[in-house]
Amino acid sequence: MSYIAERMNYIDASGIRKVFALAAKMKNPINLSIGQPDYDVDEVCKDVAINAIKNGFNSYTQTWGIEELREAVQEYYQDKFGVKISNVMITCGVSGGLFLALLATVNPGDEVIFADPYFVMYKHLVNLLGGKPVCVDTYPDFHLTTEKIEPVITNKTKILILNSPSNPTGLTIPKEDLVKIAELAKKYKLLVITDEIYESLLYDEKPSTIAGMYDQVILLNGFSKNAAMTGWRVGYAAGPEDIIQQMNTLQQYTFVCAPSFAQKAAVQALKSDMTQKIEAYRRKRDLIYEGLKDTFEVIKPKGAFYIFPKAPGGDGDEFVKKAIENNILIIPGSVFSDKKTHFRISFAAPDETIKRGVEELNKLAKQFL
Numbered sequence: 001m002s003y004i005a006e007r008m009n010y011i012d013a014s015g016i017r018k019v020f021a022l023a024a025k026m027k028n029p030i031n032l033s034i035g036q037p038d039y040d041v042d043e044v045c046k047d048v049a050i051n052a053i054k055n056g057f058n059s060y061t062q063t064w065g066i067e068e069l070r071e072a073v074q075e076y077y078q079d080k081f082g083v084k085i086s087n088v089m090i091t092c093g094v095s096g097g098l099f100l101a102l103l104a105t106v107n108p109g110d111e112v113i114f115a116d117p118y119f120v121m122y123k124h125l126v127n128l129l130g131g132k133p134v135c136v137d138t139y140p141d142f143h144l145t146t147e148k149i150e151p152v153i154t155n156k157t158k159i160l161i162l163n164s165p166s167n168p169t170g171l172t173i174p175k176e177d178l179v180k181i182a183e184l185a186k187k188y189k190l191l192v193i194t195d196e197i198y199e200s201l202l203y204d205e206k207p208s209t210i211a212g213m214y215d216q217v218i219l220l221n222g223f224s225k226n227a228a229m230t231g232w233r234v235g236y237a238a239g240p241e242d243i244i245q246q247m248n249t250l251q252q253y254t255f256v257c258a259p260s261f262a263q264k265a266a267v268q269a270l271k272s273d274m275t276q277k278i279e280a281y282r283r284k285r286d287l288i289y290e291g292l293k294d295t296f297e298v299i300k301p302k303g304a305f306y307i308f309p310k311a312p313g314g315d316g317d318e319f320v321k322k323a324i325e326n327n328i329l330i331i332p333g334s335v336f337s338d339k340k341t342h343f344r345i346s347f348a349a350p351d352e353t354i355k356r357g358v359e360e361l362n363k364l365a366k367q368f369l
C-alpha cells in the first residue's frame with residue numbers, strides 16, 4: 001500500500017530529473033541552464049529588506065499582502081502600460097499565484113490551453129488538478145495566433161494561459177495579436193491567465209499586456225527575474241474580484257502570506273531603473289544569437305533570457321546528452337514540449353561563459369551534420 005496520493009501520478013518530472021542526474025556528475029560545467037538572472041538583488045533593495053527585519057517587520061502580513069506593495073503594483077501597470085489593474089494580491093512568487101489561480105478555477109475535465117513549448121508548471125499543475133492540458137503547437141516560429149488557438153477550443157475549454165516573453169523561447173506575443181486573442185477569449189468566454197514574469201526584460205519592442213483588453217484576465221507577475229529575488233518568493237496577481245477573493249481564501253490556508261521583508265523590498269524594486277540590466281541582457285542575447293545562427297536553426301529571442309534552437313539531427317535529447325558529456329549544461333526541449341527536436345539555452349550567464357558555450361556548441365553541432 002502506498003501513502004502517496006493518486007494525483008501525484010499525474011505529475012511527471014522525469015525529464016528534468018534525468019538532466020539533473022546527468023548534470024550531477026559534471027565538474028565546473030559551462031552552465032547555460034539557469035532560470036535566474038546572473039545579477040544580484042540591488043543593494044538598495046537588500047538594505048530595505050535588512051532594515052525591515054531589523055525593525056521588527058517579521059510577522060505575518062495581511063493574506064493579500066501589504067497595502068504599500070499592492071498600490072505600488074497598480075501604479076507600475078498604470079505608468080508602464082497605461083492599464084488600470086484591480087484587486088491586486090501579493091503571492092509567493094508567480095508560482096504561488098499560478099497555483100492559486102488554477103486551484104481556484106480548474107474543475108476535473110476542464111481544458112486549459114497554452115502554447116507548446118510551455119513553461120513546465122502549466123502542464124503539471126493542470127494535470128495535478130484533474131484538468132486537461134491542451135497544447136497549441138507553435139513550431140517552427142513559436143508564434144501563438146488566434147488561427148492556431150481557435151481550432152483546439154471545445155465546449156470544455158475554460159482557460160487560456162499566455163506567457164510573453166516566453167520561457168523557453170524568449171519570444172513575445174505582439175500587441176496586435178494580443179488584441180485578437182482578447183477578442184477570441186471574449187467570444188468563447190475563456191478565462192485568460194497571463195504570466196508576465198519576463199515583461200521587464202524586453203529588447204526590441206514596447207511592452208504590452210492583455211490586461212485591460214478584456215475583463216476576464218488574471219495577471220501574474222513577480223520579482224524573481226527583474227529584481228533577481230528568486231529566493232525571496234514574492235509576486236502578485238490581479239484580476240476579477242470573485243476569483244482573486246477565492247485565491248485569497250486559498251492563500252489563507254496554504255502559503256498564508258508572502259515573506260514580509262521581501263514585500264517591503266519589492267516596493268523598492270518597482271522603483272528601480274532596469275535600463276542597464278536590459279542593455280546588458282540585450283548584448284547577451286545578441287552574443288548568443290549571432291554566435292549560433294550560422295550553425296543552428298534558431299529564432300532571435302525578443303525578451304527573457306532564453307533561446308530555443310533546433311538540435312542538429314533533430315533529436316534534442318541526444319544533443320543535450322552529448323553536450324553534457326562535453327561539459328555544457330543545457331536543457332532538452334522535451335522538458336518544455338511534446339516534441340523533442342529543440343533545446344533551451346539560458347543566456348543569464350557571464351559573457352565569458354556565453355562565448356565558451358557558443359564555441360563548444362558550434363563544435364558539437366558539426367559532429368551531428
Ligand SMILES: Cc1ncc(COP(=O)(O)O)c(C=O)c1O
Binds near residue numbers: 093163167
Ligand atoms: C514563465 C515563468 N513563470 C513563472 C515562473 C516562476 O517564477 P517565481 O519565482 O516568481 O515563482 C518562472 C520561473 O522560471 C517562469 O519562467
